[in-house]
Amino acid sequence: MGERYGETDTRVLSRELAAVSVPWGRPETLEEGSHVLVTQRLGGSITVMCGGNLYRVDERNADALGLEPQPEALAMPAVGEAAETAEEIEKMAWAQLATCFDPEIPIDIVNLGLVYACTAEPLPEGGFRLAVKMTLTAPGCGMGTLIADEARDKLLKIPGVEAATVDLVWDPPWSREMMSEAARLEMGLL
Numbered sequence: 001m002g003e004r005y006g007e008t009d010t011r012v013l014s015r016e017l018a019a020v021s022v023p024w025g026r027p028e029t030l031e032e033g034s035h036v037l038v039t040q041r042l043g044g045s046i047t048v049m050c051g052g053n054l055y056r057v058d059e060r061n062a063d064a065l066g067l068e069p070q071p072e073a074l075a076m077p078a079v080g081e082a083a084e085t086a087e088e089i090e091k092m093a094w095a096q097l098a099t100c101f102d103p104e105i106p107i108d109i110v111n112l113g114l115v116y117a118c119t120a121e122p123l124p125e126g127g128f129r130l131a132v133k134m135t136l137t138a139p140g141c142g143m144g145t146l147i148a149d150e151a152r153d154k155l156l157k158i159p160g161v162e163a164a165t166v167d168l169v170w171d172p173p174w175s176r177e178m179m180s181e182a183a184r185l186e187m188g189l190l
Contacts, residue, residue: 116133
């Protein structure tokens with residue numbers, strides 16, 4: 001599971017910065033000169049605390065925090081050539097989904113147990129359609145659409161994937177028993 005937190009010192013924003021409030025999922029603007037604390041930097045996004053609130057910031061804006069951008073955080077994991085079978089596409093899809101992180105919990109959505117299903121279906125014109133069913137740790141989380149959209153966008157980067165849907169489902173309800181053993185260990189839940 002690795003290092004989760006990255007930088008943990010206070011930073012001053014060098015410019016105005018687009019952000020999303022956590023857990024509400026509302027677009028916000030953080031003002032130039034604001035003091036922020038980086039709490040997590042994973043999967044192409046950075047979570048910061050500003051004024052007692054958490055915000056999610058795109059890695060592409062790391063410079064506003066005085067950080068070196070990490071282009072590898074925005075890149076898709078190496079998957080090679082386009083897959084020829086649904087099984088190969090599904091394997092690549094699970095790897096992509098593991099690059100999506102909850103902005104409050106430094107664990108990816110696969111190890112959190114949020115992804116219930118991921119299936120690939122060949123399309124008549126070639127390529128594949130991916131269908132994902134996932135949930136959230138709490139039904140009222142405003143970040144759900146943002147996380148689902150991020151997952152869909154990353155799935156569409158897989159060579160050979162022509163379409164992808166990510167549906168939020170609530171049955172069965174998520175519980176911490178759905179987390180991988182590694183995730184439970186990291187969270188101190190074993």
